[in-house]
Amino acid sequence: MRATPLAASRTHRGRTLSLGVLVAAAAPGCSLVLDFSYDAAPPPVDAINQTACDFREPNDDLASASPITTSDTGPAAICTDGDRDFYRFTVPDSSSTVTVAIAFASAGGVGDLDLTLYAAAGSVIVNRQTLGSGETITCPAANLECTTLAMGDYVFEVRGATGTVRNGYTMALTVTPSAMPDASMIDAM
Structure with a gap:
């Protein structure tokens, strides 16, 4: 089975919230597997001089x-x-x-x-x-x-x-x- 990691993050009121999802091939009786341990939030870019x-x-x-x-x-x-x-x-x-x-x-x-x-x-x-x-x-x-x-x-x-x-x-x-x-x-x- 081949799994594909997907990630999303959003900053809200100073906190970066992230969600990592591991998408795997469909298993019998299941169409999506979620793995919340994958943290893919990008580090903040510090452009403030x-x-x-x-x-x-x-x-x-x-x-x-x-x-x-x-x-x-x-x-x-x-x-x-x-x-x-x-x-x-x-x-x-x-x-x-x-x-x-x-x-x-x-x-x-x-x-x-x-x-x-x-x-x-x-x-x-x-x-x-x-x-x-x-x-x-x-x-x-x-x-x-x-x-x-x-x-x-x-x-x-x-x-x-x-x-x-x-x-x-x-x-x-x-x-x-x-x-x-x-x-x-x-x-x-």
Whole structure:
């Protein structure tokens, strides 16, 4: 009897799950033989470079959040167990629309990253923990998840969904002031 090994693996929230299957010729009364002892998960490729790991470090807690502007995009990375990156930004007026987005590395990273927006004092405003290739927070949001942010400083955090995630990312911070009404419209009121 000739057996053929087949393997599949998938990374989900920082864990690589694998399934090894040994397919054999059909035996009387049996059409498939499963052998779960065959582990064929490929080793993770480490394409995260030191420059990305060091972007704006030290910034591993709220107190040491690195100041950024809309022109800072990375690349950055979560590189060690429990690594967290914090970035501080300023909202110039309370009528601004603010969007914070991260896009995960397309290759070499292992695991899902999460995004949290904090008030400067540390209270959580929005926590984004979805599966996919990135995370986005917009304030004010149509679903009232995040209301208009008052003028002042805010911090966002990028972290692994689990403590063992290692993944690169780029970021985009957009602060769009609301359109000012035309002076003639103000006079007409």
